[in-house]
Each structure stands twice: as C-alpha cells, then as structure tokens.
Amino acid sequence: MRISSFFYTLKQGFRNLFRNKWFTLASIATISACLFLFGLFYAIVTNFAHIVKTAQEGVAVSVFFDDGLEESRMQEIGELILKRPEVSDVRFVSAEEAWESFKAEYLGDYADGFTENPLADSAHYEVYLNDVSMQSALVTYLESLDGVRMVNRSEIVATTLTGVNALIAYVSVGIIIILFAVSVFLISNTVMIGISVRKEEINIMKYIGATDFFVRSPFVIEGILIGLIGASIPLGVIYGMYNVVMDYVTTRFTMLSTLLSFLTVDEVFRVLIPVSLGIGVGIGFLGSVATVRRHLRV
Amino acid sequence: MAAKKRKKSTAAENEIINLTNVCKAYSTGAPALKDVNLRINRGEFVFIVGDSGSGKSTLIKLLLRELTITSGYINVMGYDLSKIKHRKIPKFRRNLGVVFQDFRLLKDRNVYENVAFAQRIIQKSNKEIKRNVPSILSVVGLAGKYKAKPRQLSGGEQQRVALARALVNQPTVLLADEPTGNLDPKNSWEIMKLLEQINENGTTVIVVTHNREIVNAMQKRVVTLKKGVIISDEEKGGYIDED
Structure with missing residues (x-):
C-alpha cells in the first residue's frame, strides 16, 4: 500500500464517523451501554471478591x-x-x-x-x-x-465464606451471560443499520475495482474508533461514580468501612481500563468487518 | 493458408468480448439469457437494446462479473469470467468503466472527490490525481464545478461526473447501463456525444438503452435482445419494434 493510500484510508476512517452521524452515535451509545453495565458489574464483583478474600485471610x-x-x-x-x-x-x-x-x-x-x-x-x-x-x-x-x-x-466462617465465593461465581457467570446476550442483540441491530447505510457505497467501490482490503479498511478504522470512544465514555463515568460512592460510604457508614475493605479506584481501573478498551475495540472491529463482509461479494 | 491463419489470429486479438453459447438462469429457474453468442471487437460502439425483461441488465451484470453464467463461455478483455478468482475481480474491473442510469455517486463527496475516488482505488499518487482529475473534468465540461456536491448538480451534470469517474482510469471498455434513462432529450444527446467522442479516442463503448431516437439516429451496431435471445445484430442498425 502506498503511503498516500494509507493516509487516505486513515482519513476516510475518521471522516466516516461524521458522515453518518446517527449511525456513529447509535453505535457509540450501544457499546457504551454494554460496557457501562460491564464496568459497573466488574467494580461491584471485584469489591465483593476482595472483601471475601480479606475475610478469608483472617481465618x-x-x-x-x-x-x-x-x-x-x-x-x-x-x-x-x-x-x-x-x-x-x-x-x-x-x-x-x-x-x-x-x-x-x-x-x-x-x-x-x-x-x-x-x-x-x-x-x-x-x-x-x-x-x-x-x-x-x-x-x-x-x-x-x-x-x-x-x-x-471455625467451621461456620469457613462454610459461609466458601458459600459466598460460590455465589459470586454463579452471579458473575449469570450476569456475564445476560450482558453478552444484550450486547449481541444491540450490536447486531446497530450493524444492520450500518449495512443499509453502507450498501450503496460499498457497491460503488466494488464496481470501480476496489479490493476487499481497500473497501474494508476505512470501515474497520471507523469501527475501532467507535469502539474506543464507546469504551472511554463508560470508563470515565464509572471512574467518577466510583469515587463518589466510595466517599459516600466511607463518610456516611464509617462502621462499614472499618469492617470491610474496599478496593481503591486505581486497583479497579488497573484491570478495567485494558479490558474495556479491548472489548470496545474488539466489538468495533468485528462489527465493522461483519457489516462490510456481506457486501464484498459483488 | 498462412494468410488465413494470420487473419484468424488478428481477429482473435482484436476481440475484446466473447460470449459463446451463454445461458443464465436465476435460482427461480426462469431463464434470463438463452444460448447467447456475441463478439465485440476493440474500439467498437455497440447498442444493446430490448424491452424490459429481455435480458439486457443480466447481460451487463455478466460482463461486469456481478453475476456468473450458468453455462457456456464468457471472456472479457482476456479474462475468462466463469473461472476468474474473487481476488482477481478488482483488477479486471479496473479496465472496465461503468456508468449507471441512477449515476451512483457518493453523495457526501464533491465532484472532485467522486472522480478522484476511482484513482485512489488504483493507488495513484496524489500528484497524478491532481493532474488527471481536472483534465477529465474538463473533457466532460465540469471543470468549473469540481467543488459541488452531487445534490447541487442537474441529472445531466451528475451523469457527466459518473462518466468522468468511469473514464479517469482510462478503461479499455466502457459499459453504460441506460445512461440517458433519467435525463431529458437535450442532456441525453450531450451524454451520447460524449460517449461517441470517447469511442473515437479508442475506448470500446457498450450502451444498453431504451432510447429509440438515439439508437436510430446514431447508426451504430445494434444488438437486439428479446426474452433472453439475440434476435438481431446489425452493423448500422436501428431500434426494432416489438410489433
């Protein structure tokens, strides 16, 4: 690929974001909603797991x-x-x-x-x-x-903690399945919108003699950008929320905060940032590839 | 004998489109083309005419390799289209300019970008694009409107942009599917004159049309299709009435 073609493709990827504003917004909102739920769930579960682990260490x-x-x-x-x-x-x-x-x-x-x-x-x-x-x-x-x-x-403490551990595992698996199903539903709907918006454009490109790679690249770049933005928004919101909730709990429920040890925001986000960005980019990448794929065999 | 052989080989080299016993049936089972034999030489100007359902669009789609034949043999510019691999199709289409009745321009890009787009696909450098696009826009008479978006142009102007996009990569064959279908008589004639001019410069031009007046007036080769069969192929023909 020529350097000029590479930059052209990159530029088109960025421009695509603004060309179909509603599609872009719908996609970002979908990814943000899914990752917000994921982030929230992750923050709660990791804190539970941390509390249980701390309790276990004391047994x-x-x-x-x-x-x-x-x-x-x-x-x-x-x-x-x-x-x-x-x-x-x-x-x-x-x-x-x-x-x-x-x-x-x-x-x-x-x-x-x-x-x-x-x-x-x-x-x-x-x-x-x-x-x-x-x-x-x-x-x-x-x-x-x-x-x-x-x-x-102390058998009671051990049994209780083992039970709580199992409960956390079951709840995690259950919520992950629900989140996955909701995400697939929302994302497939968004991809369907994308297909109808892009159908004509992809057809024109193919008639002129564009390779699959040339057709796909700007859409993939656009998808990755949507994924990154879609992941960053809930990360920012959860970061703010987490600090507010922790401040509230530690000031209002001092008893609770001395009994239970919560994770700091940095400890939660050390994992949440790369995982959320990875999922966002992955969804954006796969979504855009799936959108374009159906029309490449022209 | 040698002279006869040489004549035969020159004829084959000159041939740019060859359809031999081509049949195309859709999944519904309805035959769209039946036993079509058609040979078009380099530099020819050919009208493909016929009523709705005669198989004109199917023929264009086969030439573009949008569809594949059911049986027979089809060769366009040396590519055997029944055997061509998917990854080779873009390279094949780069030598084929195509113009549609509904123009098919990218609505969010201006005239310059619509034409430059075809050059970017074949990875021309920015320098070449800056040289070639204004040059082809002046050929179609749109040099002054390079910044306009498609919606700001008349139908005739939009078709000129489509024509410029089809020509900027200097294709060997130009396929025009009802290029005057959405245009008034004046614009239709202007587009046809442009196509004739392009043909005079050496490009093979194939025009699918319903426009009786134009076909009769231009006195070019006319291939008439009816219910998927070629019923007439005349050197300087006219539009054959169904009745």
Whole structure:
C-alpha cells in the first residue's frame, strides 16, 4: 500500500464517523451501554471478591502441641504445614505471647493476681489459608501429624465464606451471560443499520475495482474508533461514580468501612481500563468487518 | 493458408468480448439469457437494446462479473469470467468503466472527490490525481464545478461526473447501463456525444438503452435482445419494434 493510500484510508476512517452521524452515535451509545453495565458489574464483583478474600485471610486454624513436645519437632511441624499449597502463612505463638494477648484482650488490670502463666501449654501455630474451602482437608491432615494435640477451627466462617465465593461465581457467570446476550442483540441491530447505510457505497467501490482490503479498511478504522470512544465514555463515568460512592460510604457508614475493605479506584481501573478498551475495540472491529463482509461479494 | 491463419489470429486479438453459447438462469429457474453468442471487437460502439425483461441488465451484470453464467463461455478483455478468482475481480474491473442510469455517486463527496475516488482505488499518487482529475473534468465540461456536491448538480451534470469517474482510469471498455434513462432529450444527446467522442479516442463503448431516437439516429451496431435471445445484430442498425 502506498503511503498516500494509507493516509487516505486513515482519513476516510475518521471522516466516516461524521458522515453518518446517527449511525456513529447509535453505535457509540450501544457499546457504551454494554460496557457501562460491564464496568459497573466488574467494580461491584471485584469489591465483593476482595472483601471475601480479606475475610478469608483472617481465618486461621490453631494447631496445639502435645505436652512437653520438643522444639525441634514443633519446627518440623511448622515446615510441614508451610509446604501445603492451601496454606498462605504460618505464625508461631508461644505460651507467653498467648497469655499476653489474652490478658490484653480480656483481663486488663485484673491479670495482676496471676503469678504463673495459666496458658503454659498453649503454644501453637496460627495457620492462614489462601483457600478457605480447603479447611477440612487441612484439619484432617494436621490432626494426623505426630505431636499435634488439638486443632481449633471455625467451621461456620469457613462454610459461609466458601458459600459466598460460590455465589459470586454463579452471579458473575449469570450476569456475564445476560450482558453478552444484550450486547449481541444491540450490536447486531446497530450493524444492520450500518449495512443499509453502507450498501450503496460499498457497491460503488466494488464496481470501480476496489479490493476487499481497500473497501474494508476505512470501515474497520471507523469501527475501532467507535469502539474506543464507546469504551472511554463508560470508563470515565464509572471512574467518577466510583469515587463518589466510595466517599459516600466511607463518610456516611464509617462502621462499614472499618469492617470491610474496599478496593481503591486505581486497583479497579488497573484491570478495567485494558479490558474495556479491548472489548470496545474488539466489538468495533468485528462489527465493522461483519457489516462490510456481506457486501464484498459483488 | 498462412494468410488465413494470420487473419484468424488478428481477429482473435482484436476481440475484446466473447460470449459463446451463454445461458443464465436465476435460482427461480426462469431463464434470463438463452444460448447467447456475441463478439465485440476493440474500439467498437455497440447498442444493446430490448424491452424490459429481455435480458439486457443480466447481460451487463455478466460482463461486469456481478453475476456468473450458468453455462457456456464468457471472456472479457482476456479474462475468462466463469473461472476468474474473487481476488482477481478488482483488477479486471479496473479496465472496465461503468456508468449507471441512477449515476451512483457518493453523495457526501464533491465532484472532485467522486472522480478522484476511482484513482485512489488504483493507488495513484496524489500528484497524478491532481493532474488527471481536472483534465477529465474538463473533457466532460465540469471543470468549473469540481467543488459541488452531487445534490447541487442537474441529472445531466451528475451523469457527466459518473462518466468522468468511469473514464479517469482510462478503461479499455466502457459499459453504460441506460445512461440517458433519467435525463431529458437535450442532456441525453450531450451524454451520447460524449460517449461517441470517447469511442473515437479508442475506448470500446457498450450502451444498453431504451432510447429509440438515439439508437436510430446514431447508426451504430445494434444488438437486439428479446426474452433472453439475440434476435438481431446489425452493423448500422436501428431500434426494432416489438410489433
């Protein structure tokens, strides 16, 4: 392709945006609507997932040792636990640390009456999981280890979090299917409008002897531009909305914001920007190729 | 013997369109063309006439390779159109100028851009386009209206733009499908004079028309179609009445 032809094609792609203003607006609106829903859904789901993950990270299993167990065996047990794939962290809590923490949390000044550590046998490991649904399997394993007296866990928390995780997955799949169906419907309608607008122009090009590539290129450039604009608008809107909602939640519901940890706007948009732009460009590209394709066999 | 052979080969080289036993039937089963044999030489001016449904439009579409034949053989400018690959069609059409009854101009572009468009398709440089477009616009008498949009022009002027677009790439054959169908008598004659002038410069011109007066007055080769069959092919013919 000559350089002049390349620039001509590029220019035509830009000009096409303004030639068929209604078609351009309809296409941008369609893509924006779909990607707005997608962005909104993504922001909510990732925050839910983040909250659940944070809660999971706080769920620990306590592993207590047999009386008088040697320190070397305790260390071995620690190493064995750390090797498990579902374990994210293992922390050793000595009997003294356990007593200090108990005093601080429950007794305060009343602890002065104790001369000896009543929790002398309470040295243990706190085991944190990266996948809370694996808790039962881990507990079974821990109980089978030599030198382990008792394993404490909170089954209700683990089951609840596993349930929430599954729910998020189901809801995500459901909403993605609905969004996909709506997008296909809206985009195919917009493409149909595009076909009727472009039919004559494509026919003329083909009669004069334009190659498929020459006919297609400006439309593809136009499609990509529509996709980019269509993706940028909802990104901007969601960015603004996200900041406003987070400000509102943290100022109005301070309790909620101390209990739950939300993602920052940057953390959400680190993924949302490339994904939305990619989807927008993809839709624009495929839509324009499909529009032109039907008329190329003239 | 040698002289006869040479004569035969010269005749074949001179031949630019060859349709041998061409049949075209649509998917409905209705035959549009039946056993058509037609040979047109380089530099000829030919009228294709006939009433509605006679097969004129089908013939033009076959020559443009918009349609494919059902059986027979069709060769245009050395391209066997029954076997031509899809990717070769653009190259074939670049040697074929085409003008339609409804002009088919790009409505959102001005006269200059409509004509330049044909040059851009064959990837001419901007320098060549700037030289060729004004030159062809002056041939069709529209040099002063290069900035006008199609809607600002009369029917005759729009057809001249279409003609300029068809000619700017210097085609070997010019196909005109009812070029005067939407024009008044004065504009019709002006367009026909232009076509004659183009033909005198060496381009083969094929005109499909209903215009009895023009066909009778111009005294060119006339091929008459009726119900998909060539019923007459005369060197200096006239419009044959159905009755």
